[in-house]
Amino acid sequence: xxxxxxxxxxxxxxxxxxxxxxxxxxxxxxxxxxxxxxxxxxxxxxxxxxxxxxxxxxxxxxxxxxxxxxxxxxxxxxxxxxxxxxxxxxxxxxxxxxxxxxxxxxxxxxxxxxxxxxxxxxxxxxxxxxxxxxxxxxxxxxxxxxxxxxxxxxxxxxxxxxxxxxxxxxxxxxxxxxxxxxxxxxxxxxxxxxxxxxx
Numbered sequence: 001x002x003x004x005x006x007x008x009x010x011x012x013x014x015x016x017x018x019x020x021x022x023x024x025x026x027x028x029x030x031x032x033x034x035x036x037x038x039x040x041x042x043x044x045x046x047x048x049x050x051x052x053x054x055x056x057x058x059x060x061x062x063x064x065x066x067x068x069x070x071x072x073x074x075x076x077x078x079x080x081x082x083x084x085x086x087x088x089x090x091x092x093x094x095x096x097x098x099x100x101x102x103x104x105x106x107x108x109x110x111x112x113x114x115x116x117x118x119x120x121x122x123x124x125x126x127x128x129x130x131x132x133x134x135x136x137x138x139x140x141x142x143x144x145x146x147x148x149x150x151x152x153x154x155x156x157x158x159x160x161x162x163x164x165x166x167x168x169x170x171x172x173x174x175x176x177x178x179x180x181x182x183x184x185x186x187x188x189x190x191x192x193x194x195x196x197x198x199x
Contacts, residue, residue, distance in 0.1 A: 026040055026041075026044045026135055026136060027039060027040030027055070027057075027134075027135050028040060028128050028134035028135055030126070030128070032124075032126060033121075033122070034060050034061065034121060035058060035059070035060055035065065035120060035121060035124075036058070036059040036060070037056065037057070037058060037116075037126065037128075038056070038057040038058075038059075039054075039055070039056050039057075039114060039116070039128040039134075039135065040055055040128075040134070040135030040136070041053070041054070041055065041135055041136060042054070042055040042101055044135070044136045045136055045139055045144075046106060046136050046137075046138045046139060047138065047139050047140075047141040047144075048106055048107060048108055048109045048138050048139065048140060048141060049105065049106075049107060049141060050105065050106075050141070051103065051105050052103075052104060052105065052106060053101040053102055053103045053104060054072050054074065054088070054090070054101065054102045054104060054114050055099065055100075055101050056070065056072070056090055056099070056100045056101075056114075056116060057096075057098055057099050057100075058098050058100070058120055059098055060121060063098075064096075064097040064098025064099075065098050065120050065121065066092065066097050066098060067120075068090075068092075068100065068118065068119065068120035068124075069118045069119050069120075070089075070090040070100055070116055070117070070118035070119075070120065070124060071087040071088060071089055071090060071102075071116070071117055071118050072087070072088050072090055072102050072114050072115065072116050072117075073085055073086075073087050073088070073114075073115040073117075074088070074104055074106075074112060074113070074114060074115075075112065075113040075114075075115060076108065076110065076111075076112060077110065077111055077112075077113065078111065078113055078129060079113045079115065079127045079129065081113065085104065088102035088103075088104065089102060090102045090116070090118075106138045108138065109137070109138050109139055109140040110137060110138055111129065111130050111131070111137050111138075112129070112130050112137070112138060113127055113128065113129040113130070114127070114128045114129075115127050116128065
């Protein structure tokens with residue numbers, strides 16, 4: 001019985017030790033001067049089309065920084081990407097001192113970069129980019145959907161854009177065919193009028 005308890009306790013400790021690094025890997029940890037940044041998504045895994053938030057935790061000398069004034073610009077892709085959000089205020093948490101969040105809905109799967117700026121014991125200007133070594137890239141929800149894999153809002157928008165393009169391509173052809181019918185009808189009427197005059 002004691003052997004079973006020891007084996008069970010060992011297995012439990014091993015599971016906890018394996019889980020702790022996995023959770024810590026989901027955020028990027030970076031020291032900048034006296035500040036320690038921990039940055040990532042509030043909810044991970046992160047799915048395109050789902051409400052989420054940029055999460056920033058700040059500490060100085062092991063103590064949470066509660067007086068920071070920060071904003072984040074979310075960039076789709078690397079920091080040189082051209083698709084950027086407007087600046088979002090990072091709001092301090094009422095429950096966890098030193099934690100700041102900014103709500104956002106990432107609409108496409110892929111890599112995202114957070115440009116964090118403002119003041120926290122001096123000026124802050126840092127970029128954090130998702131990767132397998134920092135925090136999660138945004139995933140396509142279809143990869144984990146069950147029982148059916150429904151199209152995402154992004155995929156539906158792309159289909160709608162393609163349909164609009166096809167409809168717009170048909171409109172000129174439809175207009176030309178209508179003009180041809182009208183011209184043909186006028187020609188028939190003129191021909192019939194000419195025949196009637198000859199009689």
